[in-house]
Amino acid sequence: MRPGEKLRWEAKPAPRCYTFRRVNLMRFSALFFGAAVLAGAVVRLGGELYDSVVLSRLIYLFPSIALLLGCLPPLLARLEWPAIFYLLTDQRLIVLRGLWRRKVSELELHEVQDASLLSLGVHLGHVRIQGQGRSRPLILCCIEYPERLIGLLERTD
Numbered sequence: 001m002r003p004g005e006k007l008r009w010e011a012k013p014a015p016r017c018y019t020f021r022r023v024n025l026m027r028f029s030a031l032f033f034g035a036a037v038l039a040g041a042v043v044r045l046g047g048e049l050y051d052s053v054v055l056s057r058l059i060y061l062f063p064s065i066a067l068l069l070g071c072l073p074p075l076l077a078r079l080e081w082p083a084i085f086y087l088l089t090d091q092r093l094i095v096l097r098g099l100w101r102r103k104v105s106e107l108e109l110h111e112v113q114d115a116s117l118l119s120l121g122v123h124l125g126h127v128r129i130q131g132q133g134r135s136r137p138l139i140l141c142c143i144e145y146p147e148r149l150i151g152l153l154e155r156t157d
Contacts, residue, residue: 001089009088009152012081014124017142019078029070036062086140088152093129095138107131107138115153117146129153 001007020026040059080099087094093112095105111131118126120142127140127149143149 005089005091011086013142014144015081018081019074022073026070029066033063033066036066115150
């Protein structure tokens, strides 16, 4: 933090919410896995198709890809979770994240144009903050009691 900067709010994402935030990808991978296993069974049962070397290899490749799509994102998110911090000071909003390398995203408070809330439950949600001169918004995932952050950001305007 800068000299004279005061911390007004800090948070970490809710661990279960952050880990499983890509649940639609996991659902897709389950469907893809089922279709790949079914297609593999059809290829195995059709004797003349099984003679093809390419098809005999693909029946193992597609279910493996489906398992990776379903298992890898939540595992990586859970490993990244301890390194994620959200900080709001009297001058800026700071997001610290990164699995192997620390990434710091900052947004000066006077640059905040809009802060919106995507509610995931009674006191849980994603906060999307758009800054001046930024093409991409800053998204704080899985915040518990996000209305506190929204209230603090609105008071700075």
